[in-house]
Amino acid sequence: xxxxxxxxxxxxxxxxxxxxxxxxxxxxxxxANLDENLLYEVLKHVDARxxxxxxxxxxxxxxxxxxxxxxxxxxxxxxANIGCSPHQLRFVVLALGGFKQLHSLYxxxxxxxxxxxxxxxxxxxxxxxxxxxxxxxxxxxxxRLP
Amino acid sequence: xxxxxxxxxxxxxxxxxxxxxxxxNMDEFLSALGYKVRSSDMADVAxxxxxxxxxxxxxxxxxxxxxxxxxxxxxxxxxxxAETMLSELNYYPPSLDLDPTRICNLTPFSDDNECSSTxxxxxxxxxxxxxxxxxxxxxxxxVMLGVDxxxxxxxxxxxxVACAEAVHQENLILADALVKRVGPLAASQAGAMGKVAxxxxxxxxxxxxRIRPSSPAVDPSFEEIxxxxxYESCPYLKFAHFTANxxxxxxxxxxxxxxxxxxxxxxxxxxxxxxxxxxxxPGGSPSFRLTGVGGPSEGDGIQQLGWKxxxxxxxxxxxxxxxxxxxxxxxxxxxxxxxxRPESETLVVNSVFELHPLLARPGSIEKLLATVKAVxxxxxxxxxxxxxxxxxxxxxxxxxxxxxxxxxxxSLEDGVIIPSQDRVMSEVYLGRQxxxxxxxxxxxxxERHETLDQWRKRLGSAGFDPVSLGSDAFKQASxxxxxxxxxxxxxxxxxxxxxxxxWQTKPLIxxxxxxxxxxxxxxxx
Numbered sequence: 233x234x235x236x237x238x239x240x241x242x243x244x245x246x247x248x249x250x251x252x253x254x255x256x257x258x259x260x261x262x263x264a265n266l267d268e269n270l271l272y273e274v275l276k277h278v279d280a281r282x283x284x285x286x287x288x289x290x291x292x293x294x295x296x297x298x299x300x301x302x303x304x305x306x307x308x309x310x311x312a313n314i315g316c317s318p319h320q321l322r323f324v325v326l327a328l329g330g331f332k333q334l335h336s337l338y339x340x341x342x343x344x345x346x347x348x349x350x351x352x353x354x355x356x357x358x359x360x361x362x363x364x365x366x367x368x369x370x371x372x373x374x375x376r377l378p
Numbered sequence: 379x380x381x382x383x384x385x386x387x388x389x390x391x392x393x394x395x396x397x398x399x400x401x402x403n404m405d406e407f408l409s410a411l412g413y414k415v416r417s418s419d420m421a422d423v424a425x426x427x428x429x430x431x432x433x434x435x436x437x438x439x440x441x442x443x444x445x446x447x448x449x450x451x452x453x454x455x456x457x458x459x460a461e462t463m464l465s466e467l468n469y470y471p472p473s474l475d476l477d478p479t480r481i482c483n484l485t486p487f488s489d490d491n492e493c494s495s496t497x498x499x500x501x502x503x504x505x506x507x508x509x510x511x512x513x514x515x516x517x518x519x520x521v522m523l524g525v526d527x528x529x530x531x532x533x534x535x536x537x538x539v540a541c542a543e544a545v546h547q548e549n550l551i552l553a554d555a556l557v558k559r560v561g562p563l564a565a566s567q568a569g570a571m572g573k574v575a576x577x578x579x580x581x582x583x584x585x586x587x588r589i590r591p592s593s594p595a596v597d598p599s600f601e602e603i604x605x606x607x608x609y610e611s612c613p614y615l616k617f618a619h620f621t622a623n624x625x626x627x628x629x630x631x632x633x634x635x636x637x638x639x640x641x642x643x644x645x646x647x648x649x650x651x652x653x654x655x656x657x658x659x660p661g662g663s664p665s666f667r668l669t670g671v672g673g674p675s676e677g678d679g680i681q682q683l684g685w686k687x688x689x690x691x692x693x694x695x696x697x698x699x700x701x702x703x704x705x706x707x708x709x710x711x712x713x714x715x716x717x718x719r720p721e722s723e724t725l726v727v728n729s730v731f732e733l734h735p736l737l738a739r740p741g742s743i744e745k746l747l748a749t750v751k752a753v754x755x756x757x758x759x760x761x762x763x764x765x766x767x768x769x770x771x772x773x774x775x776x777x778x779x780x781x782x783x784x785x786x787x788x789s790l791e792d793g794v795i796i797p798s799q800d801r802v803m804s805e806v807y808l809g810r811q812x813x814x815x816x817x818x819x820x821x822x823x824x825e826r827h828e829t830l831d832q833w834r835k836r837l838g839s840a841g842f843d844p845v846s847l848g849s850d851a852f853k854q855a856s857x858x859x860x861x862x863x864x865x866x867x868x869x870x871x872x873x874x875x876x877x878x879x880x881w882q883t884k885p886l887i888x889x890x891x892x893x894x895x896x897x898x899x900x901x902x903x
Contacts, residue, residue: 314658314660315658315659315660316658316659316660317660320657320658320662321658323694323695324654324657324658324694324695327693327694327695328654328693328694338861341861342857342860342861354850354853354854354857355857357655357854358620358854358857358858358861360651360654360655360658361620361623361650361651361654361655362651362861363654364650364651364653364654364690364694365647365650365651367650367690367693368646368647368650368686368687368690371686371689371690
């Protein structure tokens with residue numbers, strides 16, 4: 233791969249100081265060192281389990297795999313359309329805790345029994361309801377009347 | 379030698395037990411050996427030893443189920459007995475035929491070398507109990523004495539019913555004697571049955587001694603805490619809320635503005651989910667106005683609740699308005715208080731477990747229903763306990779309640795999923811209901827549950843027609859139960875357009891929706 237070749241050239245030529253400076257984009261050939269954007273593009277196509285596992289690989293991977301947009305894709309990909317616009321959905325879900333939480337807390341437990349991962353309208357609505365209740369329960373209410 | 383002494387004394391128990399049955403002191407013979415057994419218990423003890431002997435004389439001891447379903451005796455009485463017995467047994471070689479050893483340790487003694495050298499301190503006893511607990515298939519970590527618990531369960535119920543009968547016949551002396559017997563029996567029964575029985579025994583005792591629990595006898599914030607734990611630990615309240623919300627959503631599907639009157643706002647747990655569903659409505663969210671009705675004890679709490687809901691509404695982009703109404707009784711509500719805006723809002727009235735207390739005062743329910751009718755709601759959602767705890771005959775009420783709360787407690791027994799604090803609090807919450815159903819009378823008795831059929835008649839005669847809950851509600855409810863653990867015990871049942879939540883085929887909660895009868899249709903009647 234061109235990329236790895238250029239990396240190894242850098243390795244060969246650079247002094248120790250330079251190597252230290254560029255440690256992050258560095259030298260190690262491998263999948264684990266993909267550029268974040270590229271990684272993001274790849275992760276757009278994986279399933280929930282893979283996405284969750286990817287966040288355990290490294291710090292960069294962790295950061296990328298936590299991206300709400302990726303989890304939004306996971307959540308909405310197989311969903312039946314509940315009728316609202318994606319923008320509406322995004323606004324509400326992000327306010328209530330995000331897609332990642334929605335998935336891990338409610339969608340995942342609801343879908344594991346049936347392995348084909350298809351989530352119907354009812355599972356979705358129930359999960360959203362439970363998410364909102366959880367948000368409400370956790371609200372640290374500070375404003376008090378005099 | 380102690381050994382032979384022990385053998386003879388155990389044999390003597392059989393005869394001794396019967397002789398000393400009436401003597402209330404500690405049995406002298408056994409106490410000489412360090413066994414503290416009340417003579418009044420001797421008959422039972424003797425019987426159990428006989429049973430144990432019979433069971434253990436069979437070859438398949440370890441596989442025997444009778445030893446797995448065992449009874450934990452009243453700890454105050456028998457733990458000392460068990461302890462002394464254990465310490466005595468340390469001196470006995472494994473070949474002893476008699477069973478006191480087998481009671482405590484089912485694994486063959488030859489494996490367990492610690493036995494002979496154990497001292498009588500507590501830690502060693504636990505070591506001894508440990509292997510026994512593992513070897514038996516029972517999951518209960520208590521000291522087990524081999525008696526079939528099902529049989530004691532039946533006896534327990536019989537004792538309770540007998541006591542209730544005595545109360546019903548106003549034979550208070552007999553009732554008193556019986557209730558004293560039930561107490562220890564209940565304590566000895568492990569599991570849901572024991573807990574239920576304890577509450578019922580207490581309730582009967584209160585009824586006998588005329589200790590009337592005043593309502594509310596307890597700090598209302600405590601009541602709220604109890605209800606929160608109940609909310610968390612089992613799906614009943616969630617089922618109630620979700621099903622009612624589904625009916626509301628269907629009724630306001632095209633409304634530009636929604637006004638919900640909640641007859642019992644409590645913690646407002648029902649509304650976040652509704653607001654979220656409104657926020658995600660195709661075509662945009664309607665404005666949402668909530669009028670929460672609460673009692674005087676809730677006071678300021680209602681306003682704070684309103685603020686909390688307002689914050690949530692703002693976060694998800696729903697136009698929200700809140701008003702709290704504090705009334706002493708629901709009958710104090712008048713239509714003007716709600717400030718309805720019929721031209722811009724679709725009105726909904728919601729009642730979760732709020733109707734049955736009104737049955738304590740004649741005329742109350744009719745007044746409330748008239749008020750509700752007067753504000754012209756599009757839909758009225760009603761959730762109530764599915765039971766008849768309002769019968770005139772005490773004994774019938776008692777039996778119904780026993781059956782009902784046994785099921786409820788049973789469903790809470792799934793300790794794996796429910797955090798134990800939630801469960802304990804839920805049991806207290808339900809226990810207070812039990813006390814009210816059994817021990818209270820007159821206007822104090824507010825837990826006057828009635829069945830869906832009875833409510834149908836009441837609502838029908840008040841001028842309401844049933845609205846069928848759609849299949850969506852059924853599906854949501856089923857999913858909710860799937861998520862709630864309890865295995866396959868929970869079931870959703872459809873009953874003529876209404877939904878019921880059942881535990882092991884016994885319906886416990888019923889949710890229904892109503893609309894005001896069409897005026898012209900009424901004329902035709």
